[in-house]
Amino acid sequence: MTANHRPPTSVDVARRAGVSRTTVSYVLNGTPNQRISPETRERVLAAAHELNYYVHPSARALRKGQNDDIYFILDHSMTLFLSTLTSELQLRAQEKGYTLAVYFNNASSEEDRRAFLWRLFSQRPLGIIAFPGSITEEDLEHAKSRGAGPCVFVSDWGVKYAPSVQFGAVEIGRLIAQHLLERGHRHIGVIAPQNVHQAYSVPRRLAGMRSVFENVHAHNLQILPIADTTLAEARRVAEQLAQAPSRPTAIYGFNDEYCFHLLRALREQGLRVPEDIALVGADDTSFCELSTPSLTSVRFDVKGIGRNLIDCVDRLANGEVEFQLELVEPPVLVPRESS
Secondary structure (H helix, E strand, C coil), X not given: CCCCCCCCCHHHHHHHHCCCHHHXXXXXXXXXXXXXXHXXXXXXXXXXXXXXXXXXXXXXXXXXXXXXXXEEEECCCCCHHHHHHHHHHHHHHHHXXXXXXXEECCCCCHHHHHHHHHHHHHCCCCEEEECECCECHHHHHHHHHCCCCCEEEEECCCCCCCCEEECCHHHHHHHHHHHHHHCCCCEEEEEEEXXXXXXXXXXXXXXXXXXXXXXXXXXXXXXXXXXXXXXXHHHHHHHHHHHCCCCCCEEECXXXXXXXXXHHHHHHCCCCCCCCCEEECCCCCHHHHCCCCCCEEEECCHHHHHHHHHHHHHHHHCCCCCCCCCCCCCCEEECCCCC
């Protein structure tokens, strides 16, 4: 606050930094393509911090014709991985001066799904983050017509009609196959989710596994379809394995949450992990070290993925076409007791 206790203004920041009000606006709003030296930018930011001044979202929204929110749209329930990713998105959005809003599109029909999305688009968000399958190319055309900002997908494969930040489905499969092959496994069951939100990545993860086993004699990758992440489905798969005359010696459980259900279901069938069946997941969620046995899993650079998603939206929304995102660390396998 200034001496008379009125809220600080951009004029106060400009006076404190010794620059014009226009320069203050360019710096604090991240206006692209402006020739402002790093020293001047630092003075403006320091002055704004000293005066406790920030650009009010409604003012920026009025100027841009958009609100200052980034929408993270999901069409399935929150998982452990999504919870971690959402936290990273929130932190980076705050650093950039934006608000992250999470919306769940659980509509039962295509008509309701589209109606929900179009209502969100009409709110003209700064940008949108989603998974492939949640938003179609037609949806994006409608988003543009409603004044919504750019959409960026988080995916383990590229999307032709929009930018995407990827985390390597093929490499996930390769890491898991190499680990299990080194442990002597040749007959491996692969949990294959059938829901539309996860099924799209199964072929690519399998491609990574097959690239490792292509020159290995007498190997077998057995697909184990599963409807969703429920204990009932895990029990169905475990019963199928227990009754099979020749069952896999290891299972890749797609992600950690399927594996946690499988750990219980396999135990109920008298199958020990890893003595009878080894088990490997993906996402390396916090519960991997707490399960019994602890779960081998693939770890992603979730922080890097989250930062890149927000940065990509930010730069596209501000008119940048060519830019370099930070390098995301490659996935790594974390071995534990289950394999």
